Amino acid sequence: MSADDRRAPRPGDAPFTERTPRVVAARRLTRRAGRDRAERFLAEGAQAVREALAWAAAGRGRVHDLFVTPAAASRNPELVRDAVDAGVPVSSVTDKAAASLSETVTPQGLVAVCSLVDVPLKAALTPGVRLVAVLHGVADPGNAGTVARVADAAGVDAVIFAGDTVDPHNGKCVRASTGSVFHLPIARVRDADEVFAACREAGLRLVAADGYAEEDLVTADLRGDLTTPTAWVFGSEAHGLPDHVVATLDTALKVPIYGGAESLNLATAAAVCLYASARAQRA
Amino acid sequence: MSADDRRAPRPGDAPFTERTPRVVAARRLTRRAGRDRAERFLAEGAQAVREALAWAAAGRGRVHDLFVTPAAASRNPELVRDAVDAGVPVSSVTDKAAASLSETVTPQGLVAVCSLVDVPLKAALTPGVRLVAVLHGVADPGNAGTVARVADAAGVDAVIFAGDTVDPHNGKCVRASTGSVFHLPIARVRDADEVFAACREAGLRLVAADGYAEEDLVTADLRGDLTTPTAWVFGSEAHGLPDHVVATLDTALKVPIYGGAESLNLATAAAVCLYASARAQRA
Incomplete structure (x- = not known):
């Protein structure tokens, strides 16, 4: 993670597309084999992301990435700030990139890449x-x-x-x-x-x-x-x-x-x- | 209902298509306005049809029509016979006609047209x-x-x-x-x-x-x-x-x-x- 990642996306940043390598890598997590291989999974939507950040803050896991569309970022400014404060790389993504990571009918525009939750x-x-x-x-x-x-x-x-x-x-x-x-x-x-x-x-x-x-x-x-x-x-x-x-x-x-x-x-x-x-x- | 309706579909019968008037009329029941106007609704699948026949047999409502694909009829011979015995017109329909009446991802091939269940x-x-x-x-x-x-x-x-x-x-x-x-x-x-x-x-x-x-x-x-x-x-x-x-x-x-x-x-x-x-x- 570069120091540059540790900030909220700014208006001038070019958003990630569905072809950006980090988005492509995250998309593999929509399948079980991809999750098991990378030992990561996706948490989508404001509620799941909030819970993921709390879980990571409690030292129970880690949030590796937060992808957010401009619209979702303006709906959830406090979540984006919490992620930045926690040292999570926050990246602006296009609607299409967000949809490519979504497993729901209406993509939420907010997806966190998390370490797996399961314990022995x-x-x-x-x-x-x-x-x-x-x-x-x-x-x-x-x-x-x-x-x-x-x-x-x-x-x-x-x-x-x-x-x-x-x-x-x-x-x-x-x-x-x-x-x-x-x-x-x-x-x-x-x-x-x-x-x-x-x-x-x-x-x-x-x-x-x-x-x-x-x-x-x-x-x-x-x-x-x-x-x-x-x-x-x-x-x-x-x-x-x-x-x-x-x-x-x-x-x-x-x-x-x-x-x-x-x-x-x-x-x-x-x-x-x-x-x-x-x-x-x-x- | 003609006397001819009171029998199970036979191999020689041409199945109803999605353009057959009785199927077209039934398709209107997939929408609330159509149900309220006709005072009828659709019950799909073997379990729902079985319950509908029992409900009608108890004098609590009426089954007006049973549409069944050849495949569904051969999977549920006893249901088709029960419907015929109860005087329900049973009509063979094409897979496409059955799908046009279905509100599920995998059409069951068996749809009953019923009077509404609600009471004052x-x-x-x-x-x-x-x-x-x-x-x-x-x-x-x-x-x-x-x-x-x-x-x-x-x-x-x-x-x-x-x-x-x-x-x-x-x-x-x-x-x-x-x-x-x-x-x-x-x-x-x-x-x-x-x-x-x-x-x-x-x-x-x-x-x-x-x-x-x-x-x-x-x-x-x-x-x-x-x-x-x-x-x-x-x-x-x-x-x-x-x-x-x-x-x-x-x-x-x-x-x-x-x-x-x-x-x-x-x-x-x-x-x-x-x-x-x-x-x-x-x-």
Whole structure:
């Protein structure tokens, strides 16, 4: 980084285009392979950039670059100043360059290049951990991000992306999490059995959220089962958890269905389960 | 309907194209003005069609037409037979005709033309009603449909689409509800004050779900406030409920945020609120 980078873009600067090497390099981060290779990802929009800067300021990661269109810069002068103050190179980009980095329908004109947020499993499952959300085979990034947001609201200690679950750094996941990927310890581990073993070792009871379970959440709660340190395991929206995974866990609970719906979607089921545990643990 | 319509499409039938008048008429139902004029809407996909047929069989509405591509007919022979048995005209359509009626990225090849599901407010708020969800100014059809699904799962007695809320018959809303628009009494009323007055008259306490409320759900629940007959009022994802609406209602409650998230999204907040009431009322 040259000293020249450490300032806000000025009116005379020629903005980066979609062909400028730094923009081309950043565009590779819209794909998982590119993110894994560079160990960086993109955070788009004022809220995500604000959270990224706070996360970096707390020493939990690093913001390597901030790309901003002139229009977005004039809408968010304080964010640009915060980035400059933090020593982040801020570069003016054309609308087209910003759009080339965007994974949304309406590009926000503001994209930060960040180091990856995930931490080792041991760092996520610290001693005294009480409530954890494990995603197993969740393929839809919007769903995964929404569950991370709910988990953050319910005060979980960590979120684990296990098995074939989508990359937490996927643009749609980051966006749906509305900043929560920057708040929480997030681990991603291909081998789900390794996750389950680590959860048990950390003293967590492994509970499958399973629409086909015999017992429901309310019955378990009334018996006092939800007060114990718990790792909730959530499966994919389309298929739920595979039977062989449910069989590995300590118990399975369903959200009771009082009306005519067949099921809840992943995020709403996670909200009911995680809030039930959060409340029981705080009572 | 001619007698000839009352049979499944046969191999020799020329399928309807996107220019066939009945398909052209059905395509107008992809727009709200067209639905309101014809008093009909479209239900797409095997699950929605199955729910529509069950709803019609229960005497709650009518299925006027079923359009099906050859591929979808061979995937769903029992649905086609059920429709024929119920006296619904079943017509073979080309893939292009089916796509012209679809509001999804991957057309399902199976679309039913149904009478509207909504009922008058008085019919939705029957005597003894205990739990109702009111949507106020919810603009996103996917969110509205997901809340209808959650409300159905939580066993609410009715869902009211109030004020500038999206049309419950919007294709994305029907899809996100996964059939719940056919299960529940749904009313739509432009004048929100009329809804609130009717809820009060039905003995319901009007509770705003409001992230800025002073009191939280758990505190209110522990005090026993959630056991009373309740109408939960939910605002838009983007703006929540306007202050002047919150001020009109009996009380406002927030879902407690135990972690770093700023808020929950509409559907997950509704899940936590409606399940808290459902549980308290059943305890």
